[in-house]
Amino acid sequence: MNPAQTLDLSDGDAIFYPAFFAGGDVDRLFQEFRDTIAWQQDSIQLYGRDIPLPRLTAWYGDEGTIYHYSGIENVPEPWTPALLEVRRAIEPLAGVTFNSVLLNRYRTGQDSVAWHSDDEPEFGENPVIGSVSLGGTRTFQFRHKKQKNRKRQIELTHGSLLIMRGATQHNWVHQIPKTAKEVHERLNLTFRVILGVHGRSNT
Numbered sequence: 001m002n003p004a005q006t007l008d009l010s011d012g013d014a015i016f017y018p019a020f021f022a023g024g025d026v027d028r029l030f031q032e033f034r035d036t037i038a039w040q041q042d043s044i045q046l047y048g049r050d051i052p053l054p055r056l057t058a059w060y061g062d063e064g065t066i067y068h069y070s071g072i073e074n075v076p077e078p079w080t081p082a083l084l085e086v087r088r089a090i091e092p093l094a095g096v097t098f099n100s101v102l103l104n105r106y107r108t109g110q111d112s113v114a115w116h117s118d119d120e121p122e123f124g125e126n127p128v129i130g131s132v133s134l135g136g137t138r139t140f141q142f143r144h145k146k147q148k149n150r151k152r153q154i155e156l157t158h159g160s161l162l163i164m165r166g167a168t169q170h171n172w173v174h175q176i177p178k179t180a181k182e183v184h185e186r187l188n189l190t191f192r193v194i195l196g197v198h199g200r201s202n203t
């Protein structure tokens, strides 16, 4: 593991570990998740039309961690051993017990996620989000919600961990823009805490 970098968001709090997972583990995890996760092509409803998301997604977690976004209701698949392995590795740094994970699969540079913040009510006031990246490096951008010229960006490398916490989701939006560059397929795992769910968290 190499040293942490803080992102200097002032009214937000984000820490980045460029090579949190290293060696053979990273390639093994990439292959395992690419080949065994129940990837779905979701779409959002916009003006009465179904628009496919520009990426594949999946939702895993404790029973009852139902998560809504853009009109989509996500019912979790149960944890797999590999997901639990990653979760346990990052929890000591995140300082929370995660009960769910949203996975994103960016097949090419044309896959992306648009500006948003992870501020759905089920995440609570100041959510801690642990985001693990595997595969091709993609640029992750932050933009301040009010002072739109305040921007930050980092390259999310293979095996990296980004932790967002504090007021980050209140004050900043983030995105993964499309790129014309040749990029390798990328997987992203964002571990989250959904509030109001009772029960065992490690089954």
Ligand SMILES: O=C(O)CCC(=O)C(=O)O
Pocket: 102, 104, 113, 118, 131, 140, 156, 174, 176, 188, 190
């Ligand atoms: O792919 C990423 O690094 C970001 C994904 C993201 O922001 C999200 O799923 O909320």
Ligand SMILES: [Mn+2]
Pocket: 116, 117, 118, 174
């Ligand atoms: Mn997000």
